[in-house]
Amino acid sequence: xxxxxxxxxxxxxxxxxxxxxxxxxxxxxxxxxxxxxxxxxxxxxxxxxxxxxxxxxxxxxxxxxxxxxxxxxxxxxxxxxxxxxxxxxxxxxxxxxxxxxxxxxxxxxxxxxxxxxxxxxxxxxxxxxxxxxxxxxxxxxxxxxxxxxxxxxxxxxxxxxxxxxxxxxxxxxxxxxxxxxxxxxxxxxxxxxxxxxxxxxxxxxxxxxxxxxxxxxxxxxxxxxxxxxxxxxxxxxxxxxxxxxxxxxxxxxxxxxxxxxxxxxxxxxxxxxxxxxxxxxxxxxxxxxxxxxxxxxxxxxxxxxxxxxxxxxxxxxxxxxxxxxxxxxxxxxxxxxxxxxxxxxxxxxxx
Numbered sequence: 001x002x003x004x005x006x007x008x009x010x011x012x013x014x015x016x017x018x019x020x021x022x023x024x025x026x027x028x029x030x031x032x033x034x035x036x037x038x039x040x041x042x043x044x045x046x047x048x049x050x051x052x053x054x055x056x057x058x059x060x061x062x063x064x065x066x067x068x069x070x071x072x073x074x075x076x077x078x079x080x081x082x083x084x085x086x087x088x089x090x091x092x093x094x095x096x097x098x099x100x101x102x103x104x105x106x107x108x109x110x111x112x113x114x115x116x117x118x119x120x121x122x123x124x125x126x127x128x129x130x131x132x133x134x135x136x137x138x139x140x141x142x143x144x145x146x147x148x149x150x151x152x153x154x155x156x157x158x159x160x161x162x163x164x165x166x167x168x169x170x171x172x173x174x175x176x177x178x179x180x181x182x183x184x185x186x187x188x189x190x191x192x193x194x195x196x197x198x199x200x201x202x203x204x205x206x207x208x209x210x211x212x213x214x215x216x217x218x219x220x221x222x223x224x225x226x227x228x229x230x231x232x233x234x235x236x237x238x239x240x241x242x243x244x245x246x247x248x249x250x251x252x253x254x255x256x257x258x259x260x261x262x263x264x265x266x267x268x269x270x271x272x273x274x275x276x277x278x279x280x281x282x283x284x285x286x287x288x289x290x291x292x293x294x295x296x297x298x299x300x301x302x303x304x305x306x307x308x309x310x311x312x313x314x315x316x317x318x319x320x321x322x323x324x325x326x327x328x329x330x331x332x333x334x335x336x337x338x339x340x341x342x343x344x345x346x347x348x349x350x351x
Contacts, residue, residue, distance in 0.1 A: 111138025
């Protein structure tokens with residue numbers, strides 16, 4: 001299934017229980033579609049959420065609310081049923097917001113262009129954690145619920161580990177000389193995999209975040225987005241427009257699954273039942289792939305590209321590509337982290 005969004009998409013998310021998918025666009029709009037097998041998706045909502053681009057979008061509150069974030073530093077809550085704005089949190093960050101990620105049913109994390117990560121508790125109606133973890137834009141965030149720790153990657157080339165319990169940055173990797181763009185936790189929590197600007201996958205062992213333990217050079221271009229399929233395999237979206245199935249330890253490109261287009265893939269996401277894989281790209285298209293069909297049709301069709309993992313002592317250099325600019329224009333705001341017209345308590349109380 002294909003949907004022409006007519007504008008460049010920056011983010012997408014699937015509803016947690018219904019066949020709905022939402023996208024955030026460069027013009028500040030959000031589009032929500034209802035999809036079904038063997039029928040054309042129907043647009044259910046088209047909302048002007050922000051005056052600047054809509055960089056991040058997430059369903060929250062059991063799918064009743066859509067949260068969006070923008071370079072205007074605000075976070076907007078929109079009612080899924082009506083498309084009406086519920087509340088807007090002005091100046092949620094002091095800089096352009098680049099990422100929104102669900103942590104638990106009652107907490108979300110946001111990251112901005114200057115390396116700040118915030119955690120918001122919808123029950124307490126407040127920002128409960130602030131981590132000045134990086135020096136450049138936050139490219140990705142993921143959560144380890146067993147340890148209540150947050151992992152973040154950044155354009156500054158580092159991986160951070162933040163403790164929600166202790167409210168501090170517990171560990172940070174050395175600079176990799178390569179922008180980190182995406183991450184997943186695999187191998188039952190023992191490995192953290194980071195996608196980079198040069199296409200190298202960096203593997204970190206849990207508890208040893210100063211330097212990566214392995215490097216895998218299987219991708220020809222940047223790895224902008226990744227999803228964990230299971231503990232041994234992930235799905236990657238690359239700058240070359242190809243979606244790949246990747247094995248971890250042993251490290252290998254198992255097979256190309258699909259080619260979205262010749263343009264970079266911006267984001268991948270699974271539907272709530274994992275029947276569909278969603279992809280968005282610079283071709284302005286949202287594509288919904290039958291995941292099982294992708295896996296079945298390509299099983300054994302492509303030649304495995306196995307690459308031996310580098311040892312912990314390996315200090316292989318990686319090539320450095322030009323800096324990948326953050327999306328949109330950065331805008332400084334006064335009163336960093338303060339709410340001008342709507343307080344954090346009022347904002348989350350309305351959700």
